[in-house]
Amino acid sequence: MALLxxxxxxxxxxxxxxxxxxxxxxxxxxVVTIIGPNGCGKSTLMKAVVGLVRVRSGxxxxxxxxxxxxxxxxxxxxxxxxxxxxxxxxxxxxxxENLEMGAFVREGDYRTRMDEMFALFPDLTRQPNRxxxxxxxGQRQMLAIARALMLDPVLLLLDExxxxxAPAMVSTVFERIREVNRAGVAVLLVEQNAWEAxxxxxxxxxxxxxxxxxxxxxxxxxxxxxxxxxxxxxRAT
Amino acid sequence: xxxxxxxxLLPFVKMSLVVNGLVLASIIGLGAIxxxxxxxxxxxxxxxxxxxxxxxxxxxxxxxxxxxxxxxAEGGGIGPFTFGYPLLVAMPLSIAAVAxxxxxxxxxxxxxxxxxxxxxxxxxxxxxxxxxxxxxLVQLIWSGDVQRLPRESxxxxxxxxxxxxxxxxxxIAVVAIALVAATYLVLSRTKMGKAMRATADNPDLALxxxxxxxxxxxxxxxxxxxxxxxxxxxxxxxxxxxxxIMGWKFLIPLFAAVILGGVGSPYGALAGALxxxxxxxxxxxxxNPSYKPAAAFALMLLVLLxxxxxxxxPRQ
Numbered sequence: 001m002a003l004l005x006x007x008x009x010x011x012x013x014x015x016x017x018x019x020x021x022x023x024x025x026x027x028x029x030x031v032v033t034i035i036g037p038n039g040c041g042k043s044t045l046m047k048a049v050v051g052l053v054r055v056r057s058g059x060x061x062x063x064x065x066x067x068x069x070x071x072x073x074x075x076x077x078x079x080x081x082x083x084x085x086x087x088x089x090x091x092x093x094x095x096x097e098n099l100e101m102g103a104f105v106r107e108g109d110y111r112t113r114m115d116e117m118f119a120l121f122p123d124l125t126r127q128p129n130r131x132x133x134x135x136x137x138g139q140r141q142m143l144a145i146a147r148a149l150m151l152d153p154v155l156l157l158l159d160e161x162x163x164x165x166a167p168a169m170v171s172t173v174f175e176r177i178r179e180v181n182r183a184g185v186a187v188l189l190v191e192q193n194a195w196e197a198x199x200x201x202x203x204x205x206x207x208x209x210x211x212x213x214x215x216x217x218x219x220x221x222x223x224x225x226x227x228x229x230x231x232x233x234x235r236a237t
Numbered sequence: 238x239x240x241x242x243x244x245x246l247l248p249f250v251k252m253s254l255v256v257n258g259l260v261l262a263s264i265i266g267l268g269a270i271x272x273x274x275x276x277x278x279x280x281x282x283x284x285x286x287x288x289x290x291x292x293x294x295x296x297x298x299x300x301x302x303x304x305x306x307x308x309x310a311e312g313g314g315i316g317p318f319t320f321g322y323p324l325l326v327a328m329p330l331s332i333a334a335v336a337x338x339x340x341x342x343x344x345x346x347x348x349x350x351x352x353x354x355x356x357x358x359x360x361x362x363x364x365x366x367x368x369x370x371x372x373x374l375v376q377l378i379w380s381g382d383v384q385r386l387p388r389e390s391x392x393x394x395x396x397x398x399x400x401x402x403x404x405x406x407x408x409i410a411v412v413a414i415a416l417v418a419a420t421y422l423v424l425s426r427t428k429m430g431k432a433m434r435a436t437a438d439n440p441d442l443a444l445x446x447x448x449x450x451x452x453x454x455x456x457x458x459x460x461x462x463x464x465x466x467x468x469x470x471x472x473x474x475x476x477x478x479x480x481x482i483m484g485w486k487f488l489i490p491l492f493a494a495v496i497l498g499g500v501g502s503p504y505g506a507l508a509g510a511l512x513x514x515x516x517x518x519x520x521x522x523x524x525n526p527s528y529k530p531a532a533a534f535a536l537m538l539l540v541l542l543x544x545x546x547x548x549x550x551p552r553q
Contacts, residue, residue: 050445072444082445090438092551093431100428101435105447147446 001064003028003155003186004049004080008058009068011048018044021058022212024188024205026155031177031187035194035221036207042190043085045207046159049188050082051075062155077105081148085159085190088144091133095124098132098143102150110150117146120179138169145176155186162193174200198222246519252398254518260406262514263413264475267468268487269494269506270420271461277437277501278457281347282361285368286465286491289335291484292371293466294473295379296334300327302387314389317404320474321389328470332463339462340455342367348454368485376481384479409471416467417507420460424503429456437501489530490517497537499550508548512536 004026012018018041026032034042047053049060051072060068067075076082081102090098099117103110118125121142132143141161148156161177162170174196181187181200191197198204204221206214214227221227247255268290275283283289301323314321346367350360393401424430429452436443436453444450465484472487473479494513498505513533520532541547 052441052445073447073449076445076447084442084445087439088442090435090442092438093435097431097435101431101443101446101448104428104432151447 002026002061003030003063004188005061006045006049006058007061009045009048009055009060010057011044011053011055013044013053017056019048020209022207023058024212026186026188027202028154029181029184029186030202031181031189031200033189033191033194033197033201033204034207035191035198035204040207040209042207043159046082046084046157046188046190049157050080073105076151079151079154080157081151081153081155082157083144083148083159083161085163089132089135089140089147092131094129094131095135095143096128098147099150102147106151113150113152117149120149121146121176137165138172141165141169141173142176145173145180149180149185153185155188156180157188159190160192161189162191162196170196195222250519251522253400253402254522255515256396256400256402256406258515258518259511260402260409260475260514261518262511263410264468264471265487265490265494265514266507266510267413267416267464267471268491269498269510270417270503271464271468272491273495273498273501273503273506274433274437274457275461276495278433279347279351279360279454280357281364282492283461284361284365284488285342285371286461287484287486287488288368288371288375289339289462289465289484290469290472290487291375291481292338293331293335293469294479294483295375295384296331296466297324297327297470297473298379298384298386298479300330302384306387317390317392317394318408319388319390319403319405319477320386324386324470324474328467331470332466335466335469336459336462339458343454343458372481372485379481381481385477386473386479388477405474409475412467412471416464420464420503423460429453433457433460490514490533493530493533493537497540497547499547501551502547502549505547505549509537512540 002025006022006024008021008023009019010017010021022041022045024032024034024045034045036042044053048055051067051070055068059066062078062080067078090101093101096114099114100110103113106113118128123139123142124146132140135143145158145161158177161173165173170193177187177189178200189197189201198221204216205212206221206227214221216224268286272283272286275281301320305323305326346363347360350363393403395401424434432443432448432453433456435446435448436450440450443453469484472483476483490513494509495506496509497512498507498509513536516536517529517533520529524532
C-alpha cells in the first residue's frame with residue numbers, strides 16, 4: 001500500500017483552478033521529486049495535501065485513510081509534516097521555541113527529540129536562544145526542516161528547500177535531506193534545482209500546467225532528452 | 238532626538254503632571270497590550286476594547302458597591318486607599334466576567350464572520366457594533382448617571398517637588414506592573430503563550446505545526462479582556478467616577494499607544510502607552526485638558542512621520 005496517494009486532485013484559489021487532476025504516489029521510505037515549470041501547481045499540490053488549500057475533487061489518502069477536507073492541524077497529527085517554501089519559521093520566536101512549536105501536538109516530553117534535532121542540524125546548536133528572524137537563509141531552512149521533524153513524521157513534504165540559498169548551502173541542505181531519508185522518513189520534494197533533487201530521488205513526476213505529464217524513476221527523468229531540454233534547462237537554475 | 242527634546246522640556250514641567258501621566262500610562266498600557274495582541278492574532282482592530290474596560294468597571298461596581306455591601310460585609314478601607322476590601326474581591330470577579338463575555342462574543346459573532354471568510358475590515362466594523370450595543374446595555378442596566386465606587390479615604394501624599402498624589406496612584410501602578418509582568422511571563426514561558434506569538438508571526442505555519450488556532454484565539458480574548466477589565470477598574474479608581482462612555486473615550490489614547498509603539502508589538506504598546514500617557518497629562522500645563530487626546534495624537538503623527546512602522550513595529 002502506498003504511503004501517500006493523491007488521485008485526480010483538483011484545487012485552486014478563488015475562481016482560479018490551478019490543479020486539474022493531479023495524481024502522485026509516495027511509497028514508504030521513498031524520495032519523490034516533483035519538477036515542472038514555474039506556476040505549474042507544484043506548491044499548490046503540497047498545500048492541498050496538507051489541508052491549506054481545499055481539495056475540490058479527487059482524493060488524498062495517507063496510510064490508507066482519506067485526509068482531504070481535514071483541517072491542517074488534524075492532518076499534521078497523522079504523521080505528515082510540511083515545510084513551506086517561504087515564511088517557514090516563526091521569526092520572532094527563538095530557535096528553541098520554533099522547535100517547541102513544531103512539537104505542539106506531541107504528548108509528553110519533546111526534549112529528547114529536540115536534542116536529536118540539534119544533533120542532526122549542528123548549525124542550530126550554537127545559539128539556541130537566537131531569534132529565527134535573524135538567521136541566515138541556510139540556517140533558517142535547517143530550522144524549518146527541524147521544526148517539521150519534531151513530530152517524528154513518516155512523510156516530510158519539502159517545498160523548494162534550496163530556493164534562494166548559496167550553492168555551498170544547497171548541497172548541505174540536500175545532504176541533510178538524505179540523512180533524514182536514511183532514518184526512514186519518506187520525502188516528497190518540490191524543486192527548481194531539479195538536477196540535484198532528481199539524482200537523489202527514487203522517482204520523479206513532471207507537472208505541467210496543473211497536470212501530471214510524466215512519471216519515471218529519478219534517473220530516467222534526468223536522462224530523458226525531452227525533459228532535459230524542456231524543463232531541466234542547464235545546471236545553472 | 239525626540240527623547241532629547243522631551244528631556245529638555247522636563248525642567249519646565251510640573252512633576253505632579255509627570256507622575257499623573259505615569260499612572261495614566263499604566264492604565265493605557267494594560268488596554269493597549271490587549272488591543273495589540275488581538276490585532277496581532279486576529280488581524281482585527283477591536284473597537285469594542287474601550288467598552289470592555291467600561292464593562293469591567295461596572296461589573297466591579299456591582300460587586301464592590303452593591304452585592305458585597307448587600308451581603309452585609311464590612312466595607313472598611315485599606316490603609317490610605319479610597320477603596321475598601323470589596324474592590325479587591327470585585328476585581329478578579331470582574332476580570333472573569335469580562336473574559337467570559339469576550340469569548341462569548343467571539344463565538345457568537347466574530348468566529349462566524351471569520352469562518353465565512355469575511356474581510357477583516359468588516360470584522361473590525363462588527364466590533365464597532367459590539368461597542369455600541371455594549372454601551373447601550375451598560376446604560377440600560379446601570380443608567381447613564383455618574384456612579385462612584387464607595388469612598389473610604391481622602392488622604393493625599395505630599396512628595397518632594399510639589400508632587401501631590403492620592404495613594405490610589407501607587408495601587409494603580411503596582412497592579413498594572415504586576416499584570417504586565419504576568420502577561421510577559423505567559424507569552425514567554427507558557428506553551429499557549431508561545432503558540433499565540435507563533436500564530437501572530439505566521440498563521441499558516443502555526444496551522445501546519447498543529448497549533449489549534451481556535452484555542453489560540455480563545456486565549457487571546459481571555460488575556461485581552463482580562464487586561465481591559467483591569468484597566469477599566471483602575472480607570473474608575475483613577476478618575477473617581479464611572480460613566481458609560483468612559484471606555485469609549487479611552488479608545489483614542491489606546492489606539493494612539495498601539496500605533497505609536499508599532500502595531501502587533503506588546504513592548505511597543507507599553508512604550509507607546511508611556512509616551513502617550515505622560516504627554517496627555519503634561520500637555521494640560523499649557524492647553525485645555527479637553528484637548529489632551531489631541532496632544533497625544535499630534536505626537537503620534539510626529540513619530541510616524543519619522544518612523545512609519547512605529548517604535549517597535551516589524552520591518553516591512
